[in-house]
Amino acid sequence: MSYTYKYPRPALTVDCVVFGIDGEELKVLLIQRALEPYEGCWALPGGFVQMDESLPEAARRELVEETGLDRVFLEQLFTYGDVERDPRGRVVTVAYYALVRMSDHKVGAATDARDASWFPVWDTPSLAFDHESILQAALKRLKGKVRYQPIGFELLPKKFTLSQLQHLYSTILERDLDRRNFRKKILSMDILDELDEVEKDVAHRAARLYRFNERKYKKLVKAGFDFQI
Amino acid sequence: MSYTYKYPRPALTVDCVVFGIDGEELKVLLIQRALEPYEGCWALPGGFVQMDESLPEAARRELVEETGLDRVFLEQLFTYGDVERDPRGRVVTVAYYALVRMSDHKVGAATDARDASWFPVWDTPSLAFDHESILQAALKRLKGKVRYQPIGFELLPKKFTLSQLQHLYSTILERDLDRRNFRKKILSMDILDELDEVEKDVAHRAARLYRFNERKYKKLVKAGFDFQI
Structure with a gap:
């Protein structure tokens, strides 16, 4: 199968920044990528948007597929579209973030990732793509929001x-x-x-x-x- | 020319909500569409993202092309990706908003729109696509931000x-x-x-x-x- 368009189109993905609190620490949920590019590297859970699903539906589906995390309230964070942000070509990603009660959820890599795990937000491994700056933006949003909501x-x-x-x-x-x-x-x-x-x-x-x-x-x-x- | 991909891709656009104050009234900049769908209908200025430009670059280019408005500080508002939001098929749009001093800018339709004009935000004509809800979201953001920034x-x-x-x-x-x-x-x-x-x-x-x-x-x-x- 292939799909042909009159004008070139960027690929569209979603990525999720999921925060949790574990006793003393603020943590973020990461997955270890199973595929190139950045194979084996840690990244935010996410993936390509399908044609018949809305953006939050895509984010929820990817979270389940890659981390097992279900029924999470996601909020849109920001859309990243720098021309060079993905080595595969032009990929625009809509980032979401979520806050979860870690005790309510069990995570584990499902089909699409090699591993899924919580990391302290101020001590993560080096992240794929521009995911480090997405994480920092989510932290900034969390800091801002937590004071007023x-x-x-x-x-x-x-x-x-x-x-x-x-x-x-x-x-x-x-x-x-x-x-x-x-x-x-x-x-x-x-x-x-x-x-x-x-x-x-x-x-x-x-x-x-x-x-x-x-x-x-x-x-x-x-x-x-x-x-x- | 045509472009072929292994998986289907949504088209990607940007749309701009530009606010100005005219004496007593809060206004929004709209364009009259020159092409189908919604030909002749009023809409937010915007259009397709090109492969070699970032999202804010696309928004700025479209503003100039459709309204003549230049050197505007744009902030990302929200990305809209409902499956049915565009009759042409799947189109995801990244919405931006801007505040301008109306006295500093002259607007007028440039190449891609039939007309460009300011309308009172609480008294706009019926808008194309989901642009009415994008306008309402921008107003809500403006109301929230103006109190804290x-x-x-x-x-x-x-x-x-x-x-x-x-x-x-x-x-x-x-x-x-x-x-x-x-x-x-x-x-x-x-x-x-x-x-x-x-x-x-x-x-x-x-x-x-x-x-x-x-x-x-x-x-x-x-x-x-x-x-x-």
Whole structure:
């Protein structure tokens, strides 16, 4: 089979930057490429867009095929189209990013990749194509968004302690946050439910668990509330 | 000439949402299509990406060709790839948006469009393809950005009165702003230079002119300052 057009067309791919939090570290999901170019090299999961699927459908399909990751909320990040970004010729890629609760998902290479694994975002192997700059753009977007939208909760277990939440923000924003100010700020927003439960199986004194109340948050936003950390 | 590929490829286009302020109104630059599909219909300026140009280069070229608008700062908005968005077949488009000082630019249809003209954003003719939803997305982005980044100044004359600035924000945000609070807020940021000049040729009492001081703003941002209206 072959396909003929009157004018030349770039090839179109999607790539996914998937972030997760593992205890103390912000991680990104990478695959080891099974094919040339960059065979054996680590890369963002992704691949060619098929004619009968939308762009987010292509991204979701590639994530499943290459990493086993399913039912992930993807958001479009940016489209990369530099003329020289792919040795195979002109390839334009639409990048997506996602935040996942690592505990909810098992990853492993499926059909199209040699391996799939989580890496600390500040300590990844050298990446194929321009994937390093896509990763950096996704990190920048995450840093920006996490301050103005309550997306950080998507990375934490559904029930979390205020220390875990503070740690998440410190990790993403790459700076220390004052414990007392952070607690005051987040509790004053009134978007967390304090649960009648405490942490289990911890060496230190078990801390209170909280849960993000999305319904309350949406109500506040309608009333003009601005989330800001 | 024709071009043959092993797998089918979507066609790739760029489209531009260019905003300007004309006195009281927020406007968008549209072109009247000279060719099918949607011949004679109004649309966002745009067209096919060539193999030897980057995506922003394609957007800039199309703007010049279709509207005469040159030297515009374009920012990527979103990529639209719904399977059915173009009657010609699968066409994926990378949308850009730009803010221009209307007084600095003259527009007029160049080679590829029948006409080019500014329309009030809340009163456009019916648009080709999915361009209405691209325009709405650009408006949403503009509304969001204008509150957190000093981009509004790009729409105003270099020297402006505080009333003009307030009016700009009211127009984009679609709500009234309290005159006294607005002035207090914007002046307290210390990013405007008060000039030794007043408005000319006005019927009312001539108001003081101001200029955005980008150098000062960048210095403040480095020190942790957050612009917010």
